[in-house]
Amino acid sequence: MKSLVARLRELPVLARQRGPQRPTPSTSPTRPPEPGPAPAKVEGGVVVVTVLGLGGEALERVLDLVEQQCRGLGRKAVFVTDGDDLAPFRRRKLVVEQVPDAEALAVRLPELPWTLYRERLFGLIGRRWRPSATASFGRKPPEACLAALRER
Numbered sequence: 001m002k003s004l005v006a007r008l009r010e011l012p013v014l015a016r017q018r019g020p021q022r023p024t025p026s027t028s029p030t031r032p033p034e035p036g037p038a039p040a041k042v043e044g045g046v047v048v049v050t051v052l053g054l055g056g057e058a059l060e061r062v063l064d065l066v067e068q069q070c071r072g073l074g075r076k077a078v079f080v081t082d083g084d085d086l087a088p089f090r091r092r093k094l095v096v097e098q099v100p101d102a103e104a105l106a107v108r109l110p111e112l113p114w115t116l117y118r119e120r121l122f123g124l125i126g127r128r129w130r131p132s133a134t135a136s137f138g139r140k141p142p143e144a145c146l147a148a149l150r151e152r
Helices: 004-018 056-073 087-091 102-108 114-129 143-150
Strands: 046-052 076-081 095-098 133-138
Touching: 046 056, 046 114, 056 076, 056 087, 056 133, 076 114, 102 114, 114 143, 133 143
Parallel strands: 046 076, 046 133, 076 095
Antiparallel strands: none
């Protein structure tokens, strides 16, 4: 059995043996790629709900409450979590964005700018979803992250 390194070294040789590939319509150099779908406009707007540090039954109660409130107001909820378990969101078919737990990562790798990284992620989430409101459950994110959510 060949090692992984040996197989990786053979890849350029195999590509040359196959010859040039014909471009497909989506990768044709004369036609630019089509943009992906934009997030759907929601009648009442989007609410970004942070659930940092929550899990288990506490998270389930928050999800119940937010789903009920957003349904009543005609809004769409986008959840921001720092947890690894996304099953509660998937089971309910909710939109979720995951950010790192910057404080925990800073303990393990203090030389990296985890807080700046998390702030930038919150900024990207804000530009993507353009929230009309925010709500926080569990640990409240730093004010810089909330400000980054509001920036457009």
